[in-house]
Each structure stands twice: as structure tokens, then as C-alpha cells.
Amino acid sequence: MNVPEFSSAPEKYPARYGPRANRNQERCFQIAQSFFKNGVARTKARYERWKELEERLQDPALQPKREELYMQLRMSESKYLRFLRTKESLSNYTPIKTIGKGYAGEVKLVRRKQDGRVYALKRLVKTEMMSHEQLARVRAERDALAEADSDWVVKLYTTFQDNMSLYLLMEYLPGGDLMALLIKYQIFSEDVTRFYAAEMVLAIEAIHRLGFIHRDIKPDNILIDRHGHIKLANFGLSKGFRGDRSNGRYKENQRPGPSDNQKRNSVNIDEISLTVSNRPQINIWRHCRKVLAYSTVGTPDYVAPELFTGRGYSFEIDWWSLGTILYECLVGWPPFASEAAYDTYTKIINWRESFIFPDDVQLHPNSIGLVKSLVCDQETRLGRHGADEIKAHPFFAGVDFGTLRHVRAPFQPGLTSDVDTSYFPVEDLPQTEEFSPPAAAAGHLANGATDDPLKPDMSLPLIDYTFRRFEKSFM
Amino acid sequence: MSNIFSGINARLRGTSNKPASTKSPISPTSDDGRLNSSGGLSQKSHSSASLSSKLPPLPASPSLSQTITMTGSGEDILTSYHLPRPLPLWLNPAYARHIVKGNFMTLSARPKTVEPGEWIAHHVVEHYRNLWNFVRVIYEKEEDGTSICNPTTCPKMSAGTNHSYTWLNSRFEPIELPAIEYIALMQRWISGKIDDTKIFPTEPSGVSFAANPNIGNSTLLSGTDEWIGKRSGFPKDFSSICQTIFLQMFRVYAHLYWAHFTEPFYHLNLEKQLNSCFSHFVLTATALDMLKPPALEPMQPLIDLWAANGTFPPESKAYEYANLNAGNRLLQMAGMA
Numbered sequence: 001m002n003v004p005e006f007s008s009a010p011e012k013y014p015a016r017y018g019p020r021a022n023r024n025q026e027r028c029f030q031i032a033q034s035f036f037k038n039g040v041a042r043t044k045a046r047y048e049r050w051k052e053l054e055e056r057l058q059d060p061a062l063q064p065k066r067e068e069l070y071m072q073l074r075m076s077e078s079k080y081l082r083f084l085r086t087k088e089s090l091s092n093y094t095p096i097k098t099i100g101k102g103y104a105g106e107v108k109l110v111r112r113k114q115d116g117r118v119y120a121l122k123r124l125v126k127t128e129m130m131s132h133e134q135l136a137r138v139r140a141e142r143d144a145l146a147e148a149d150s151d152w153v154v155k156l157y158t159t160f161q162d163n164m165s166l167y168l169l170m171e172y173l174p175g176g177d178l179m180a181l182l183i184k185y186q187i188f189s190e191d192v193t194r195f196y197a198a199e200m201v202l203a204i205e206a207i208h209r210l211g212f213i214h215r216d217i218k219p220d221n222i223l224i225d226r227h228g229h230i231k232l233a234n235f236g237l238s239k240g241f242r243g244d245r246s247n248g249r250y251k252e253n254q255r256p257g258p259s260d261n262q263k264r265n266s267v268n269i270d271e272i273s274l275t276v277s278n279r280p281q282i283n284i285w286r287h288c289r290k291v292l293a294y295s296t297v298g299t300p301d302y303v304a305p306e307l308f309t310g311r312g313y314s315f316e317i318d319w320w321s322l323g324t325i326l327y328e329c330l331v332g333w334p335p336f337a338s339e340a341a342y343d344t345y346t347k348i349i350n351w352r353e354s355f356i357f358p359d360d361v362q363l364h365p366n367s368i369g370l371v372k373s374l375v376c377d378q379e380t381r382l383g384r385h386g387a388d389e390i391k392a393h394p395f396f397a398g399v400d401f402g403t404l405r406h407v408r409a410p411f412q413p414g415l416t417s418d419v420d421t422s423y424f425p426v427e428d429l430p431q432t433e434e435f436s437p438p439a440a441a442a443g444h445l446a447n448g449a450t451d452d453p454l455k456p457d458m459s460l461p462l463i464d465y466t467f468r469r470f471e472k473s474f475m
Numbered sequence: 476m477s478n479i480f481s482g483i484n485a486r487l488r489g490t491s492n493k494p495a496s497t498k499s500p501i502s503p504t505s506d507d508g509r510l511n512s513s514g515g516l517s518q519k520s521h522s523s524a525s526l527s528s529k530l531p532p533l534p535a536s537p538s539l540s541q542t543i544t545m546t547g548s549g550e551d552i553l554t555s556y557h558l559p560r561p562l563p564l565w566l567n568p569a570y571a572r573h574i575v576k577g578n579f580m581t582l583s584a585r586p587k588t589v590e591p592g593e594w595i596a597h598h599v600v601e602h603y604r605n606l607w608n609f610v611r612v613i614y615e616k617e618e619d620g621t622s623i624c625n626p627t628t629c630p631k632m633s634a635g636t637n638h639s640y641t642w643l644n645s646r647f648e649p650i651e652l653p654a655i656e657y658i659a660l661m662q663r664w665i666s667g668k669i670d671d672t673k674i675f676p677t678e679p680s681g682v683s684f685a686a687n688p689n690i691g692n693s694t695l696l697s698g699t700d701e702w703i704g705k706r707s708g709f710p711k712d713f714s715s716i717c718q719t720i721f722l723q724m725f726r727v728y729a730h731l732y733w734a735h736f737t738e739p740f741y742h743l744n745l746e747k748q749l750n751s752c753f754s755h756f757v758l759t760a761t762a763l764d765m766l767k768p769p770a771l772e773p774m775q776p777l778i779d780l781w782a783a784n785g786t787f788p789p790e791s792k793a794y795e796y797a798n799l800n801a802g803n804r805l806l807q808m809a810g811m812a
């Protein structure tokens with residue numbers, strides 16, 4: 001035969017196409033990949049729900065309810081498929097109040113028009129996170145929350161985006177956060193501290209088991225549910241290891257340390273000397289603390305030294321943060337508190353010298369012992385072999401970790417309605433009816449993304465941002 | 476190639492030995508073997524006994540229908556397709572590969588626990604998003620205003636020289652359009668349907684499963700006052716609207732293959748992605764009775780090839796619609812038989 005059977009394959013030459021086509025190529029590549037990945041995951045989950053029902057129905061006592069239970073499952077599968085098809089947009093929600101503000105975004109209490117339910121909706125403005133690192137944060141938060149299905153992690157229902165913003169729709173935790181509690185009570189008794197400490201141990205253990213390092217454990221990221229139990233939020237800095245802990249040591253230095261210029265300004269480690277007898281100063285500190293929490297810089301108070309030194313870090317950095325929070329609960333401020341963030345950095349790096357318990361605070365040796373075994377070198381830090389070694393510390397003697405989430409919490413929010421925001425500093429936050437307008441005008445967002453086909457491109461980390469959780473409440 | 480199916484297949488296989496409901500608890504008679512083809516995920520064992528009801532012109536026995544369509548030699552059948560020679564790159568088995576392996580039917584077989592209307596609606600939306608992910612590559616303009624598919628490269632909406640498609644204007648007259656304009660019109664039309672909650676209801680409270688257990692197949696319903704998704708609020712013409720959407724999406728895929736497989740998808744290393752999405756599309760659309768053989772014609776040789784190389788599992792409808800001899804001949808030509 002003189003004609004070849006098939007047209008010959010030319011040499012691949014992607015550069016013949018323009019930048020837009022090449023950008024679309026990357027996105028197409030990823031979307032196709034995740035389409036199958038998500039499809040398989042959903043199929044598997046659906047199948048497991050069915051199997052689970054079949055297993056339940058092995059129980060002869062349930063036979064009379066067989067039809068009904070099947071009907072229920074079918075209805076909930078239908079609702080989930082409808083949820084997947086629903087175009088999410090801000091207009092599906094009525095804003096009620098701004099309840100939080102922080103890195104690159106704000107959190108509003110909203111009511112979903114369709115079902116009247118109340119949620120917390122976090123918005124991240126795209127223009128405020130144009131750098132790759134910031135986009136990676138948004139991605140990390142979505143991935144961690146989407147993957148986590150734990151009582152200890154704030155539940156993420158769905159994520160969506162429009163040209164301006166990314167949105168995370170979460171369950172509303174009406175008890176506020178641990179920072180607000182600390183502002184209100186200033187210090188906790190050792191018993192109260194023990195409760196929150198024990199719950200934090202379980203919460204951190206849970207996310208580590210899921211393969212995530214949180215890296216940003218601090219009081220304002222510890223939320224309180226309607227019964228007074230805690231949940232972790234704000235996974236923007238988290239690192240996922242997909243359960244592979246063996247090579248989960250990160251060498252990169254993610255957080256900027258103080259610049260040389262800043263270092264020169266921070267010779268005096270004990271600039272502010274806070275003591276319990278010094279209440280007004282505590283409150284000044286707390287005020288700064290709140291302001292810092294709302295700024296984009298964030299506070300370094302709870303960050304482990306290995307994050308700055310670039311020596312590499314792993315899961316144990318979250319245990320350091322736990323130690324600093326316990327210190328704050330017991331003493332009234334975190335161990336490296338300073339007026340300026342760079343002083344805090346310096347104190348953390350020099351923790352061997354700067355970490356001290358004030359003389360005038362009376363604490364049980366077990367409390368001091370636990371904090372000291374967490375706020376210490378990563379090689380000797382308690383928890384590096386797993387959470388059990390922390391649970392076994394004498395400080396926790398008598399704590400039943402198995403039933404903790406079901407015991408009465410020391411502080412239980414008294415709520416008057418489903419939109420009660422009395423545990424949030426709503427008066428300190430700018431209250432706008434709609435989400436406050438982002439810094440830059442929409443015109444700057446020619447490359448803004450929507451999930452709409454044929455709409456302009458979106459940045460790669462945001463591809464497949466949309467997430468929809470199958471909910472028991474569909475039942 | 477990532478075998479993302481392997482995990483699930485292994486699992487499903489592992490559990491299928493258990494006393495998995497041989498009788499469906501809800502709709503013992505609903506498994507007509509079509510929409511429900513695998514009777515849940517774990518069983519691959521559906522018979523094709525109901526083929527006759529789908530293909531009136533063919534004899535009832537599936538084996539007989541196979542003999543009929545397979546009489547010609549592979550070469551004869553390929554010749555009857557009037558394909559250009561040398562054959563297009565996408566018919567070369569070396570370029571008909573995928574980004575995933577495993578049984579694609581895992582994703583399209585309707586699970587017992589899902590209502591047929593919702594299942595169709597789900598797939599319409601999913602495939603639409605998928606398809607436009609590829610269309611975007613040829614459709615979007617560079618800074619200089621040019622797009623890869625344009626009135627010069629594609630003055631007609633075509634799938635090779637044998638097939639071209641016209642659009643109906645407002646006076647219902649067929650008009651010939653450059654492919655890119657046709658695609659834009661179609662995009663608007665489809666999204667108009669999908670976004671219309673009277674056709675694709677999204678209200679969670681509207682779901683119902685007090686359904687007629689016999690509903691499972693559009694062809695069974697003709698002439699009755701039942702239709703797919705009726706009780707969940709899908710309109711009477713839901714099924715036919717979805718058929719049109721699938722047909723239109725098929726045409727776009729056909730254009731992508733005939734006009735743009737090499738330029739740009741092959742050059743951009745997206746040919747495997749395109750193959751996987753399209754084969755999943757064909758499997759789903761045929762399993763749901765949304766696409767039937769005459770419409771598949773422009774892509775018939777690729778369907779034949781995918782049946783022969785194992786992409787389409789033997790229990791799938793796409794496989795039944797394929798001509799194995801032609802597919803095997805293509806494999807042979809590539810030295811892969």
C-alpha cells in the first residue's frame with residue numbers, strides 16, 4: 001500500500017498557540033483529571049451509603065421500615081444531585097451580620113433563601129490575594145475542609161466563586177471563638193483550661209490523622225459550637241500529606257521572619273512586662289491582639305520557632321501552638337507577647353531565654369510541666385510520637401478522652417435564636433448590609449473566574465474550587 | 476495513566492459477593508436492564524434482552540443483531556464509512572487512549588438509589604461542563620482577537636466532509652453557520668435550558684421517590700401519562716429536551732474530533748483527556764437512551780475502535796452499537812490486534 005494507513009503524527013508543538021490557549025490547556029488538563037477523580041469518589045460514596053443501608057436492614061427489627069428507609073435514602077440522593085446542579089451565588093443568601101474578619105476576607109452570618117437555614121459564609125476577595133502563595137492558601141483551606149469530615153473541624157458545606165470573590169459556606173458556630181472567651185474571662189481556672197486543652201488535643205489529633213498540619217492554631221481559629229465544644233477553623237495555612245506522615249517534613253520557610261532592619265529595632269526582649277497585677281496592660285495587649293487578628297499580617301504569637309528558622313517542621317508544630325494557648329489560658333497572655341510582631345519573632349527564636357512563667361502566677365506543677373513539654377525544642381516536644389503521649393500527661397489525669405465531646409462544657413452559649421451573634425464582636429466590625437466592596441473595582445478582574453463555561457480564565461489553584469458535601473441533613 | 480477506577484472496582488468486586496439484594500427492595504421490576512444496566516454498581520451481569528425494544532428495525536435477539544451488523548469484513552465496513560485516507564489521527568489506536576482506566580460504566584450506570592430523572596439531569600449538567608472545558612480551548616480569543624476555531628478554519632459546523640449541521644433560525648429555516656457561531660448559539664441554547672429551573676428543578680423540597688417502579692426508560696413510557704421524573708417536578712418534555720442537548724453536545728464533540736483533534740488538542744497534549752471525556756459521554760448518553768445509532772454516525776469508527784480495544788465494556792449499550800469487525804480492523808492496521 002503506498003498510502004499510510006493513518007495520518008502521521010506531527011511533532012507536538014504547543015508553542016504554536018497563544019498564551020490564552022496555553023492557559024486554557026492547563027485548566028482543561030486539570031479539570032478533566034478532577035472530573036474523573038470526583039466522579040469516582042462520589043460514586044464510591046453513594047455506593048457506600050447504599051451498602052450501609054443494606055447492612056442496617058440485616059436487622060430483622062427494621063424490616064417493617066424497609067420501604068421507608070429506602071425511600072429516605074433515595075430522597076437524600078436526589079437532594080444531593082440537585083444540590084450539585086444548583087448554581088451557587090451570593091444572591092442565594094441574605095446577609096445578616098458580619099461576625100468575623102481576618103486574612104483576606106470576612107465572615108458573615110447569612111440565611112439561605114431556599115431553605116431558611118443559617119450559615120457562616122466566608123468571603124475571600126480575589127484582588128486581595130493575587131500572589132501565588134495567597135492563592136495556595138485559599139486552595140489549602142478548601143481542600144482541608146472539604147476532606148475533613150470530623151466533629152472537630154468546622155463543617156464546610158459548599159464553596160463557590162464569582163468574578164470578585166471565593167466563598168466558603170460553613171456551619172455557623174454560635175459560641176464565638178476562644179479569643180473572645182479569653183477576652184471576656186481574661187484567665188481560665190486550671191479545670192476550665194483542662195477541658196479546652198483536652199478538646200484541642202483531640203481536635204489536633206483528628207486533623208493530623210487526616211494528614212493535615214494546621215500551622216495556624218490560635219485562639220481565634222478555635223470556634224465554639226452551640227453546646228460549648230470546640231471546632232477548628234481557618235485552614236488557610238494548612239499542609240496536607242494525604243496520610244503519608246513519613247516524608248511529611250517541610251523544609252521550606254513559609255513564613256517571613258523579621259528582616260534585618262526589624263531585628264535591629266528589637267533588642268529589648270522584655271519590652272512589655274505583663275503580670276497579673278497589671279490588668280490594664282493585659283487589656284491593652286488584648287486590644288492589640290484583636291486589631292492584629294483583623295489585619296492581614298496576623299499574629300505570630302503561637303507559631304513554633306522551627307517555622308522561622310527553616311530547619312524543617314512537621315506535625316509537632318501544632319503542639320507548640322497548643323502549649324502557647326494553654327499558657328495564655330492560665331497566665332492571661334501568650335508567652336511571647338510583645339507590642340510589635342518582630343519582637344515576638346525574636347522572642348520565639350530565643351525561646352530558651354525568653355520563655356518564662358511569671359513569678360506571681362500560682363500554678364500547679366502539672367500545668368507548668370505540660371506547657372513546658374510543649375513549648376520546647378521540636379526534637380523533645382511532647383506529641384511528636386502522637387497525641388497519646390500528651391493525653392498520658394499527669395495534667396490530664398482523670399480526663400475521659402473518649403466521652404469528652406459529650407460532657408457538659410464549662411461555658412455554654414445561651415442563645416436566643418438561630419441568628420444570635422452575642423458571642424461575636426459585631427460592634428467592632430464594620431457592618432455592611434452586603435459584603436463590603438473589595439478594594440479594587442471589578443474592571444481589574446478581567447481574568448476573574450466563574451464556573452460558567454465560556455467565561456474568562458481563572459487562576460490555576462482555583463480550578464475545581466467548587467465543592468459540595470453530601471449532607472445527612474438531606475435525609 | 477492513572478488508574479483511578481481500580482480502587483473502586485476492586486472494592487465493588489470485593490463486596491459483590493455478599494448477599495447484595497438480588498431483588499431490589501424498592502422497585503423489584505424496575506431493572507429493565509437499560510438505564511439500570513448494572514443493577515447497582517457491583518453487578519456487571521445485565522442481559523441485553525431488552526435490546527429489541529430499543530431498536531425496532533433489528534431482530535429481537537442480541538446475538539442475531541450482532542451477526543447482522545458484523546457480516547462485512549472490517550475493511551468493507553470501514554470503506555462504507557467513506558473515511559478520508561490516510562485515516563485521521565484519532566482513529567489510530569495509539570492516539571485513542573485515555574487518562575483513566577477501568578470500567579467507565581461505573582460512572583454512568585444509574586445506582587438503585589437514584590431516581591431516573593435526577594440521574595439524567597445530573598449527567599446533562601456534568602457533561603455540559605466537561606465539554607465546554609474543551610470548547611474553551613478552541614473558542615476563546617487571544618489578545619489579537621483570533622480563536623483557534625474561526626470562520627476561516629471552519630466555515631461550516633461539520634464533522635468531516637460527510638456531515639455538516641445547520642442551525643434553525645427563528646423562522647425555523649436551516650441556516651449554515653461557521654462552526655464557532657454554531658457553537659456559541661448552542662451554548663446559549665443549552666445553558667438557557669439547564670438554568671431554567673422549570674426544566675431542571677433544583678428545589679430540594681421538590682424531590683419525590685414515590686415513583687412508578689416501571690419508570691426507567693423513555694421508550695417504555697411513550698403513550699402513557701407517566702414520564703421520567705414526573706413526580707419530582709421534571710416537565711413532560713424533559714426527556715426530549717435532554718435528548719436534544721445530548722445530540723447537540725455530540726455534534727460539538729464530533730466537530731472537535733474531525734476539525735481540531737490535531738490542532739490544537741494533540742499539540743496541547745490534551746488528546747487523552749478528550750478521549751476519556753468523549754468515551755464517557757458516549758457511554759452515558761447511550762446508556763440513558765439519550766443518543767441512538769443514526770446520530771452516532773460521524774464518530775462510528777471511533778466507537779468501533781473503543782469497543783474493540785476494551786474501552787467500552789461488553790455490557791454497555793455503546794458496545795452493542797459498535798461494529799467489532801471494523802474496530803478490530805483498525806487495531807490490526809496499527810499492528811495492535
Ligand SMILES: Nc1ncnc2c1ncn2[C@@H]1O[C@H](COP(=O)(O)OP(=O)(O)O)[C@@H](O)[C@H]1O
Pocket residue numbers: 099100101102103104105106107120122154170171172173174176177220221223233234235236
Ligand atoms: N463557621 C463559623 N462560625 C462562626 N464564626 C466563624 C466561623 N468561621 C469563622 N468565624 C469567625 O470569623 C473569624 C475569622 O474567620 P477565619 O476562618 O479564622 O478567617 P481568617 O483567615 O480571616 O482568620 C473567626 O475567628 C471567627 O470568629
Ligand SMILES: [Mg+2]
Pocket residue numbers: 102103220221234
Ligand atoms: Mg482566623
Ligand SMILES: [Zn+2]
Pocket residue numbers: 623624625628629654655730734735
Ligand atoms: Zn472548528
